Amino acid sequence: MSGLTKKAYLVRFERANLLDAWPGKGGKGDAFPRAEARAAAAKMEPLLRGRTVVFVGASVARAFGVKIPFYLQWASWNEGWAAVLPHPSGINRWYNEPANALCAERFMRRLAKCAG
Numbered sequence: 001m002s003g004l005t006k007k008a009y010l011v012r013f014e015r016a017n018l019l020d021a022w023p024g025k026g027g028k029g030d031a032f033p034r035a036e037a038r039a040a041a042a043k044m045e046p047l048l049r050g051r052t053v054v055f056v057g058a059s060v061a062r063a064f065g066v067k068i069p070f071y072l073q074w075a076s077w078n079e080g081w082a083a084v085l086p087h088p089s090g091i092n093r094w095y096n097e098p099a100n101a102l103c104a105e106r107f108m109r110r111l112a113k114c115a116g
Contacts, residue, residue: 001108012115016044018060037063050079054111057087071100072107083107 002009018040023031041063055061061068061084068075071094074083085104086094095101 001105002112003109004112009112012112018044018063032059034059034063041065045078048078048080052080053077053082055082055084057089058084059087072103 004012018037019033020040023033023036037059041060045064055064055066058071061082064077064082066075066077066082066084068082068084071084071086074081076082085107086092086100088095095104
């Protein structure tokens with residue numbers, strides 16, 4: 001979606017997983033251990049102060065206390081900026097709407113131009 005090759009993407013963007021290991025299945029998709037995620041977010045949050053952050057998935061954003069009402073919308077957070085990108089899991093149908101997929105692509109391409 002960013003228009004970058006995988007190699008260029010890996011160079012341009014820093015990435016970090018909130019959880020160290022896959023929590024397994026739960027319900028229709030993967031489990032998301034909220035308490036463990038909040039504890040991990042509390043440790044990670046100081047490292048993100050003053051930075052531009054894109055949370056991949058609403059559950060991850062909530063673990064950090066981010067309550068941005070719409071996907072792909074920037075908001076002031078932790079002395080920096082944050083946005084939430086819908087999680088690209090197979091269970092998330094948000095990307096099935098062509099208009100949503102186009103908005104996500106435009107968001108990522110603009111972000112790629114500014115990053116690095």
